[in-house]
Amino acid sequence: MTDDIILCGVGGQGTILASKLLASAAMGRDLPVKTAETIGMAQRGGSVLSHVRIGEGAASPLIGTRRASLIIAFEPAEAVRQLAFLRPGGTVVVSDRPIVPASALVGGPAYDVEAVMAYLRKRVERLVVVDADAAARDLGSAKCLNVVLLGAAVRSGALMLTADDIAEAIRRLVPERFQDLNARALAYAR
């Protein structure tokens, strides 16, 4: 069995560190891991996507549509954009804070975040919504949204990894001065 995880968001939101943390946590448990990252032009504010596959039996680093067990979305519209990856019965963890691109303000398609959230609520049975603004306020920083989302994903029961596995990965990969903030972010629940 594999945990097939899609992380999605907007360039600059920290999806790559989140996928590194998941990979490191899995390796700490001696589980095989394959990941694939978006690197290049899209990092400049475009939609970004990481694939993380944990466990025996993964050939491709990329996950097929309708095969992801979990989607961790850093942004509501990006969750909808990647929803085709979700397998029936899969879980979506989503931050409710929209990032409105300049294109939506200068004549491109508009962004109705209410409609996007309503659609997610209707379509996804196992949906965990993270209140990103509240988390930023309570934790005193908006920069650890990625770890807040990982914490919510662990608690949703959709991962074979535990909070301790991820805490250890944080100790391995995150610079000393951000350790405390990230530990609190991992445990953060409202």
Next chain:
Amino acid sequence: MHTEFLMGNEAIALGALAAGVNVVAGYPGTPSTEVLETVAKRKGGQTYVEWSVNEKAAMEVAAGAAYAGARTLVTMKQVGLNVASDPLMSLAYIGVKGGMVVLVADDPGPISSQTEQDTRTFAQYSKLPCFDPSGVADAYAMIQDAFKLSERIGSPVLLRPTTRVDHGYESIKVADQDEWRVHQPEGFVKDPSRWVIFPRLSVVNHAKIEARNAQLSETLSDSRDNFVLPGAGEAARVGIATHGISYQYVRENLDEANHPSVLRVGTPFPFPERKAVQFLEGLDEVLCVEELDPVIERALIAVCGKFGLSTKIRGKLTGDIQPSGENTVESVGKAIACFLGSEPAAEVAPAEADPAPQLPVRPPVLCAGCPHRASFYAVKKAMGKRKTIYCGDIGCYTLGNAAPLDMVDTCLCMGAGINIAQGVFRVEPDTTCFAFVGDSTFFASGITGVVNAFYNQANLTLVVLDNSTTAMTGHQPHPGTGRTMMGEVVQKVSIEAVLRAIGLTTVETVNPLDHKHAVETVRRVADEPGVKAIIFKSPCVVLARPQSSSRVDATACIGCQRCIHELGCPALSLKGGKATIDETQCSGCTLCEQVCPVGAISGGERL
């Protein structure tokens, strides 16, 4: 040996180091860039590494070192091979002494490239052996095989991963540093009959190359890089031939108890014919699952013709596989299901009554505070309604094409913009012609363009966007930065001095974030005759990391949205009818402060 979680490109770099590579040269380009960066980070004392000014220079540096017996690696993206193809085509005839691997990263999709060219086809054209890995561990092993083969046959060898292999991660076993091979170059041995290319040498060497490649097709048929997964069940009467990352997509879609036999081709050229014949024996049909060109498909058709086999070969040429673009797990799954005559698992179509809401589009944009935005805006304001053409080029500044700036009318390939502007001027002398070029692009292939335009009496304004880095590909140094990949601080090559040496008399260096002054300069310079230049000099904010940020005084903001609509800065948005600034993105560049008609924005600090 130890285990590391590595990106494909990192594994390739570590493989080269384990093979004792002495000289590594390259030019950045997604998805190849991390190979050379990892060499620089992880190398020991026996390895020299450089970012060359372009791929042709890199190829020549590596060739010279390989003439002297060094093991060398050249890195580039696929379009870089177009730039380096002149030395490589001749080098194929001359050969090398030390092992030389030419790493060319292909980009099906394309995801971050101008073209979808296939380096396997280039391998056939140049007659050079080529390796095509399917994953991270595979790439690590193949680069070491490639060095061995190169040294054995005295010829450069190509290694062509694709984006999904370059940027995929796996945990794999790699050699410890003390296990790395130590390669001592013999030095250059004079021999004009070997190192000086003349037609009569090429006559002889061409014949040798053809004989060698026929021989290689034989030996590569036994290589571990070309292998067959035996089929199972009833489906075993047909086969699938595949390569690269598509091999993994095929595996994801195989039913363990009932599947075709699978040929994985790791050396597309010279094609392992004998292996292919063994594979084809007894198969009714074979589906070729490939990305980019139908290289294996054509080779198998040729094998069937040559050996009189009746197997039907299907793939791109029969419309069974999409002719362009990237394959995916599901596109390959569908193709295999159709091939086997079973229907793919029914797609559950989203209920018609429940369509997904409209989603915003997210084209990549210039960062908040990017100096290129200020440069484009200054030219736009200065030219107003004049008849102009803005010839762009390749780099972050290509993003100046997006609304609301809309300042890139053409973009072709690196360095082309200058002479394209010259060509437009020849046909439309009444158009005010601009050519925008980045600093790295200027050094890579802009200088010859300026010489051409100057010598041939063009009338155009060259705008050099000097942000002191190669930003698009992840901030590599270049000759103008005064830093090398060996960590030395060296004399900078001055763009202004180069332009003056060519003969330009007007060369003005301006900070684009000083909007008023920038506009005045553009107006004045554009009206001068001949070729003249403006160098907009201000550092990339990702490197400079300015600490200030601007704020909107909501009581002063009149809600005219001029800042938003003129600049398209991602930090600016609208909240309750007033402009607002996202502090996490804003770098305090002050451009919006200078655009606001009522002075409602303040707090930034201009770099």
